[in-house]
Amino acid sequence: MSTHPEPTVLARYAEGDPGLDDAAVWTVESHLETCPDCRARLTGHLTGDTRALLETVAAGIDRGIVAGPAPVRNPRAWSVTGRRWFTVTLAPWLIMTAAMIGCAVLMNVLEPQMPSLVLLLAPVAPLPGVAVAWSRRTDPAWELIAATPAAGLAMLLRRTAVVLAVIMPLLVLAGAYTGTSIALLLAPCLAFTASSIALGALIGVHRAAFVLAALWAAAIVLPTLVTAELPVVLQSGAAPAGWTLVAAVTTGFAVARADLFRRLTSGN
Amino acid sequence: MRTISAAETAPATYAWSVHAEQLKVKAGRHLAVDGLDLRMQNGVHGLLGPNGAGKTTLMRALATVLRPAGGKLTILGQDVGGRGNLRQARRGLGYLPQEFGFYPRFTVREFVEYMAWLKEMPKHTIPGAAQRAIERVGLTTRADARMKTLSGGMLRRAGIAQAIVNNPLVLLLDEPTVGLDPEQRLDFRELLRDLAVDSCVLVSTHLVEDVVAACTDVLMVNEGRLVFQGDANTLIDHGGPNDAGDSPAERGYSALLRRARNGGVA
Numbered sequence: 167m168s169t170h171p172e173p174t175v176l177a178r179y180a181e182g183d184p185g186l187d188d189a190a191v192w193t194v195e196s197h198l199e200t201c202p203d204c205r206a207r208l209t210g211h212l213t214g215d216t217r218a219l220l221e222t223v224a225a226g227i228d229r230g231i232v233a234g235p236a237p238v239r240n241p242r243a244w245s246v247t248g249r250r251w252f253t254v255t256l257a258p259w260l261i262m263t264a265a266m267i268g269c270a271v272l273m274n275v276l277e278p279q280m281p282s283l284v285l286l287l288a289p290v291a292p293l294p295g296v297a298v299a300w301s302r303r304t305d306p307a308w309e310l311i312a313a314t315p316a317a318g319l320a321m322l323l324r325r326t327a328v329v330l331a332v333i334m335p336l337l338v339l340a341g342a343y344t345g346t347s348i349a350l351l352l353a354p355c356l357a358f359t360a361s362s363i364a365l366g367a368l369i370g371v372h373r374a375a376f377v378l379a380a381l382w383a384a385a386i387v388l389p390t391l392v393t394a395e396l397p398v399v400l401q402s403g404a405a406p407a408g409w410t411l412v413a414a415v416t417t418g419f420a421v422a423r424a425d426l427f428r429r430l431t432s433g434n
Numbered sequence: 435m436r437t438i439s440a441a442e443t444a445p446a447t448y449a450w451s452v453h454a455e456q457l458k459v460k461a462g463r464h465l466a467v468d469g470l471d472l473r474m475q476n477g478v479h480g481l482l483g484p485n486g487a488g489k490t491t492l493m494r495a496l497a498t499v500l501r502p503a504g505g506k507l508t509i510l511g512q513d514v515g516g517r518g519n520l521r522q523a524r525r526g527l528g529y530l531p532q533e534f535g536f537y538p539r540f541t542v543r544e545f546v547e548y549m550a551w552l553k554e555m556p557k558h559t560i561p562g563a564a565q566r567a568i569e570r571v572g573l574t575t576r577a578d579a580r581m582k583t584l585s586g587g588m589l590r591r592a593g594i595a596q597a598i599v600n601n602p603l604v605l606l607l608d609e610p611t612v613g614l615d616p617e618q619r620l621d622f623r624e625l626l627r628d629l630a631v632d633s634c635v636l637v638s639t640h641l642v643e644d645v646v647a648a649c650t651d652v653l654m655v656n657e658g659r660l661v662f663q664g665d666a667n668t669l670i671d672h673g674g675p676n677d678a679g680d681s682p683a684e685r686g687y688s689a690l691l692r693r694a695r696n697g698g699v700a
Contacts, residue, residue, distance in 0.1 A: 246547070249540070249544060249548060250548065250551060253537075254537055254539065305535070306535025306536060306537065307534070307535045307536050307537060308535065309494075309499060309531040309534060309535070310529070310531065310534055310535070310536075310549065310596065311552060312498075312499045313497040313498055313499050313524060313527060313529040314524060314549070314552035314553050314554075315520070315521040315522075315524040315525045315552075315553060315554045316551070316552040316553070316554055317524075317552070318521075425517045425519075426517075428517070428519075428520050429498070429499070429500070429501050429520075
C-alpha cells in the first residue's frame, strides 16, 4: 500500500483545489481505493456543495430501491452444491433400492410369522448405490474425473455419504413401521458399506460390493428363509456392537490405505 | 485482472515437464506402451502413429489415469509412476480423452465449472476461469446450452475448454481436432500456439498436416515405442520421392513408419 497522503493534500483534494496537479490527484485516488482510514479522513474535509450532492444521490438511490423490483434470490448456490454432491447416475439405483425396502416392509406386514425381510435386506441395501458411486462402467465422465486431483478416497466417501443419506432414513422409517430394532438395521448397513469400500481398495469397489452381497445372500439370507429362524448376527444383544466394530475397523483400513484409491479405474 | 501468486513466478525445479524412461503401460492384458523413452518441455508436441500404436494408452498414463506397469514417469518434477501422491502433478494437468463422457443435463458452463472444482481451483476464481476458457474455444454464445444439445465439434470444444480451465502446465489432448470444421481447426492451431508459450502441450492426431502446421516438435510412436522425435522439417527430410503420401510431411511419415516396421529405429 502506498504511503498515506498529508492531511493538507487530502483537504485540497476534497475542495477540488486546481493547484493540485493531475499526478498528485491520481496518487491520492489510487491510495483512497485501498485505504479505509483515509476514506474516513476524507469525509471530514468535505465541502457543503459535495455534501449536498451526495445527499441528493443517496435520496435518489433510496427512491430507486423502494420503487424497483425486489431482488431475486439466486438459486445457483443450491444447484452448484447439488451438482457437486449428487451424481445423476446414482438416482435410478437409489430408487430401485427404495422400492426393494418398500417391498420388504409389505412382505413383513402380510406375512408377520416369517423372519423380518427388512432385517435381512438392510445390510445390503446401500451396496447397489455404493457400487455405482465410482465405477468406470456407470460414470460417463470417469476418465475426465480420474485425472483430476479431487479423485480419490474423499470423492468416493462423498458419493457414499449421499447414498447413505438416502438409504438410512428409509431404513429408520421401515424399522419404525415394522417395529424392528433400529440399531440392528443401521449397524450392519454401515458395516457392509465400510467393508465394501475397504475391500474395494484391493479388488475395486464395484466388484467388492457384488462379492459381499453374494456372500450375504448365500450365507445368511438363504438359510434364514429355509429354516425361518433369524441367525445370531441379526439378533439383538452383542450383534449391533459387533457390526459397529466391523464398520470402525474397515473404515480405519480404508482411511489408512487412502493411497490405494488414487487410481480408482484400475479394477473398477 | 488476475493476481499472480508467488508459486506461479517461482522457477521450475525440474528439467523436463514430462519425462518417461523405459515406460511400460498395459491396456487390459496387452502391453500397449513397451519401453518408451520421452522427454518434453514447453511447446506444442504432435504425437503421430498408426492405429493401435499405443497413443491413447500413452496419453492415459501421462494423464495419471493408468498406472504404469514398469519404468519411470515424472510429470512436473513429481514421480507419478508408483503409489506416490498424484495430487500436485494432477493440479497442473489438463486432459481431453479421446472419447469423453459428460453429464448430458449440465450446461457447458456448469460442466467447465464442475471440472474446475474437481481440479481444486480456488473457489472465487472458478466462474472467471470457466468464462475465460469458454471464450478461448469460441463457445461463448452456447455457454448456457445443455451439453446434450451440442454438435460433435462443439462438444469437442467444450472438452478443450475443461482441459485448459486451470491454465495447465501439461496439456494432453487426444484427437482434439475430430469433428472440427476447417475454420475451427485453424482457430484451434492458433489456440495451441498461444497455450504453448508457457505450457507443454501434447496433441495426439492422425492428421499429419495438423502436426506440421501447429507443432514445434513431432513424436512418432509405433508398437509402443518412440521411433522419432524431432521438428517438422526433419520429418519432411526423411521422406523420399518414392514414399507413399500426398505431401512432403506424409511422405516423411510413411518413410519413418516403414523403417520402424523393418526393425530400424530412426
